[in-house]
Amino acid sequence: MEELLEISSQLIQTTQTGFKRYLYSKIEWDEKLIGIKGARGTGKTTLLLQYLKEAQLPESHIAYFSLDEIYFLSHSVVEVVKAFYQSGGKIVVLDEVHKYPNWSREIKNLHDRYRDLQVIFTGSSIIDIAKEEGDLSRRAIIYELHGLSYREFLSFQKGINLPIVKLEDLINPGFSLRSHFPSHFLPLAHFQAYLRSGYFPFSGESERIYFKKLRQLIRTIVEYDMAEIKGFDIRNGKKLLQLLYLIAQLVPFKPNISALAEKTLIHRNSMVNYLIYLAEARLIDLQYPAGISVALLQKPEKIFLNNTNYLFALSENKPEAGTVRETFFNSLVKVTHKVQYSASVDFLLDGKFHFEVGGKNKSGKQVKDEMTWIVKDDLEYPVGKSLPLWVFGMLY
Template sequence: MDELLEISDQLIRSTDTTFKRYLFDQIDWNERLIGIKGARGTGKTTLVLQYLKENQSLGKKVAYFSLDELYFLSNNLVDAAKDFYQSGGNILVVDEVHKYGNWSREIKNLYDRYPNLQLIFTGSSIIDITRVEGDLSRRAVINELHGLSYREYLAFQHGMQFPTVVLDQLTSDRVSLQELFPEDFKPLQYLKDYIRNGYFPFSGTNEEMYYKKLRQLVRTIVEYDMAEIKGFDIRNGKKILQLLYIIAQQVPFKPNITALSEKTQIHRNSLSNYLLYLSEARLIDLQYPAGISISMLQKPEKILLNNTNFLFAISEKTPEKGTVRETFFNSLVKVNHRINLSTSVDFLVDDKYQFEIGGKNKSRKQIKTENTWIVKDDLEFPAGNSIPLWIFGFLY
């Protein structure tokens, strides 16, 4: 136990609080039980350590336990948390919960036993809080951390601080977005860098090393994290990686389940589940028309990779511009909005706004519906009914 607390103190002391992710200010830290889930590499651990560091400076006794520590192979979480609480502990963060068999039941027990202890847990985006044992769904407030937005990337890598925007601002003729930014701001200056290697908060790596890390991250998610899914056979990990690779070469991918099944040697029934797992792991994004939900297990109309960095890291060839545009838009807008395929344009957002994604030659003549905007990747600021693609990277 002493060694756990020593590790915790070392990690908290060495945590940099200069840059905080968008979710830090969105979480209601007054809640007694907080869950934070998200894909690997998005910065969940750093976020909770920053919170602990702030509270430690206020005089509170805090601790960080990672459940993949060797300590928890022969000791349980309940006993460790009890010792911490009885020694005056106020806030306990439990990281990597999906790697610990009875995590939900034990966290529920701790929540019920120690009303003066704040519990924060983090885990893979694969976690479905409504299905785990212990009935945490009524107790915990769950938050999800996504990759860096373009706005966050500019702050993280270049020290440029900007406000967020909301979707209504982008579609309102009465709001001048240009007034939100300094005159010398060049919005396209770092856009290509972000699209290629800015979604994950890795620092100090060149592009080749960054892509190597991303490919290793993907393998770890498929071969390690997915093993925690009930009913998942880890022996199929290689087939799932093959499935992801096939999708990456063809996105935007309109799936033919029969052809995919034959190519990967994955049974049709299992294939639908595996696509869902890849989506929950935030490796791909399944696209459906309005009115169709993933829970209905309908075949998706289209599949995109989760973010543009995956496009460049996994695909054998340079991604097409149209694919990059759609993936950028989808990955950033879906964080706070519902996206569906539209019958007339590329995307329907919140059942209200329609967006057609394109380059400088995309014109209004191709648009036949009202309440529709053209999104262009080579535009600096709004012009008429056209919105610049980069600004959607400022939604969070």
């Protein structure tokens, strides 16, 4: 127990608080039970260590425990947190809860027993809070942390601090995007760097090392985190990696389930579930038509990789420009808006806004009404109904 508290103290003291993820300001920190989901590498641990560091409480009143510590193989979370609480503890962070059996039941017990103790927990994006024992979904406020936006990348890596742009402002004809940013800001100067290696907070190293880390991250998610999914046989991890690699060469595409099954030796009846597993792990995104329950579908209409960095790390050849554009748009817009498949344009947002994504020569023939816009990757600022691609990285 003392060793855990020493580790906690050291981590809190050495955590930097200069740059904070977008989610930090959105969390209702007054709540007593908070859960944060997210894919590996997005910065959940750092975010919560920052919160503890700025809590303005004595060191003995705050604690960070990672549940993948060996200590928890022979000690329960309940007994550790009980001892911490009886010593004056006020805030406890439980990291990597999916690594600990019966975590949801024990967290529920802690919340019910110690009403003045704030419990914050983090877990993989794979876990389904609503289906866990203990029914935390009614007790906890759950957030999800996504990768860096282009705006966050500019702040984190380049020291360029810029305001958020809301979609409703961006599509407003009376809104001046140019005056929204400093006059010296060059929006495309670092855009390609972000597309290649800016989505995760551990970017900034050599690109070769970064891509190697990404591939290792993907293997860890598939070979270890997938074990937390009920019904998934981890012995099929190799097939899942093969499927992901195949998808990386094809995206974005409308899946042919039989063809994917044949190439990966995954049974056709299991293929849709495997795609859902990869989506839950935030390795891919599945796009469905508007107005149809996902649960009733046999397959998604379109598949994307989760972010452009995965494209560059997994593609055998340089990804096509069109693929990069659409992957970027999808990965950033989905954080703040509902993205759905449309048969007439590339993307349908919130069930009413239509966007066609392309390069500088993209024509405006798809703009048939006031609810449709063209998105181009060579623009610095809007021109009529054409919007710059980069600005969709400023939504959070």
